[in-house]
Amino acid sequence: MTTFAHTLRNASRLHKVYFFRVKLSGTQAEFDDLANTIRVHPALRDFRIGGFELNDEQQDLTMDSIIEALAYCPTLRSVNLQLTGVRDVAPFSGTSLAKLLCSPYITSLYLSRLGLQQEHYGVIALGILSSNNLKTMDLYGNSVENDHVIMLCKALEHNKSLESLVLPCPNNNELRVDTCEAISRALQKNTTLQTLNLPRSTLDDAGLVHLVEGLSVNNTLKKIEVGVKKDLGDEGMDALTDMLESNYELERLVLSSAAKSVKDKVEYYMRLNEVGRGSLLRDGKASREQWVEMLISVKDDLDCLFYFTSMNPAICQFAHPSRAEVIITEEFRPARRHTINNFNACRDESATRIYSKPRRASAF
Amino acid sequence: MVQTTEPLSDLIPHTHLTSNLSRITACTDKLRQNDPGFVELSLERKGDDFDIDDFVYSLKCNQTVKHVCFSGTFIRELEDEQWDSILESIGHLQTLEELVRLRFLFFLNFDISRAERHSHLHR
Numbered sequence: 001m002t003t004f005a006h007t008l009r010n011a012s013r014l015h016k017v018y019f020f021r022v023k024l025s026g027t028q029a030e031f032d033d034l035a036n037t038i039r040v041h042p043a044l045r046d047f048r049i050g051g052f053e054l055n056d057e058q059q060d061l062t063m064d065s066i067i068e069a070l071a072y073c074p075t076l077r078s079v080n081l082q083l084t085g086v087r088d089v090a091p092f093s094g095t096s097l098a099k100l101l102c103s104p105y106i107t108s109l110y111l112s113r114l115g116l117q118q119e120h121y122g123v124i125a126l127g128i129l130s131s132n133n134l135k136t137m138d139l140y141g142n143s144v145e146n147d148h149v150i151m152l153c154k155a156l157e158h159n160k161s162l163e164s165l166v167l168p169c170p171n172n173n174e175l176r177v178d179t180c181e182a183i184s185r186a187l188q189k190n191t192t193l194q195t196l197n198l199p200r201s202t203l204d205d206a207g208l209v210h211l212v213e214g215l216s217v218n219n220t221l222k223k224i225e226v227g228v229k230k231d232l233g234d235e236g237m238d239a240l241t242d243m244l245e246s247n248y249e250l251e252r253l254v255l256s257s258a259a260k261s262v263k264d265k266v267e268y269y270m271r272l273n274e275v276g277r278g279s280l281l282r283d284g285k286a287s288r289e290q291w292v293e294m295l296i297s298v299k300d301d302l303d304c305l306f307y308f309t310s311m312n313p314a315i316c317q318f319a320h321p322s323r324a325e326v327i328i329t330e331e332f333r334p335a336r337r338h339t340i341n342n343f344n345a346c347r348d349e350s351a352t353r354i355y356s357k358p359r360r361a362s363a364f
Numbered sequence: 365m366v367q368t369t370e371p372l373s374d375l376i377p378h379t380h381l382t383s384n385l386s387r388i389t390a391c392t393d394k395l396r397q398n399d400p401g402f403v404e405l406s407l408e409r410k411g412d413d414f415d416i417d418d419f420v421y422s423l424k425c426n427q428t429v430k431h432v433c434f435s436g437t438f439i440r441e442l443e444d445e446q447w448d449s450i451l452e453s454i455g456h457l458q459t460l461e462e463l464v465r466l467r468f469l470f471f472l473n474f475d476i477s478r479a480e481r482h483s484h485l486h487r
Contacts, residue, residue: 011454016461016463017463023444
């Protein structure tokens, strides 16, 4: 620990520290010394210790001073702490974590597999509620109860800065229905979140119905990952389909453990969103040229082609040179002996009359 | 060892670092030369002729390296005291900007959260 502090102190240009699987050993005084070094470091921007462990005999040692120092380091933007080893409780208090969450400098906070407890979740909820600059938070792999998730979701309703959030899943991997309701409400009210992950969750029909209700209203979320039961019923599937039909913003929806047919359906709609169906369907005012451009852009994807043509069958009609709403087709018809003369006669007599009396296209 | 002006974190996900110099003596020589173009030190293996004192001395002499990465067997075979010595000598690198210590190179992405990871993977 002393050596690390010494190195940090000397390396005044050091802006990234990535350590993976390290053993942090030292006395409390040495930890505090490292904290003092971090607090005043002039360049440190990215501090990541993934998979650290403390020695067995260090059970009384706390990292509060280091956590607080990270909060006060003016150049620091990203902090990643991940615990491994014998400890199953985060070696710092809710008080120091509160300071880290309120840091005016940090924008990304990765606290996965850190042994967070009840006191930490309360603080994190408050942090989410009040933070104006935290954009990314990862709480994956921490032990959590459904009530904690509900608390975090209530805070998320009012948050205006988070763009990416990974929520931990309750120990039994099942999100209760009221938890899903809380997530749904958060999605309906939050307007900044772009990525939400609920890894290792297992939603049943009722839970999925609530979740997609939130997704139907939300129009900022781009990516979401959630686990569902493999044998989803009609209720869940219908709700999911309705949401997929109406949500044009989602770019990635991962339903872990879902049946292949469900995944295929989701993938289909995500492809449609990716090519930009929202630009055509959102307000219903897309021009014919926009539709045609879309058809050209998806010409190699039969599924997409079918979707767009079925959404607007009129696009199959030939365009009138003078931009008539309905399109004339005579001049493109294959010539038949008994129609040629008639057609030519019409043209000779009054070419404009043809154009002024358009007819619907017919297959040929 | 890789010689580049690119930041290590940008380089590693796209590059195989199996091209490390097998002879640690070449590495220490390079460190002592203080070539301004030599900004990145990445060590994956110790090699048979690894001399901790020589390596530490070379690190202390260097004034060019900005990015340092230790990984693979180099880390696994290192004793705690040797790591302390190296870490201490790295503190003498006035030019140091990035310090990475990984067990396996592919764990460099450990820092990317699940949220980010998915968005990156499936983009």
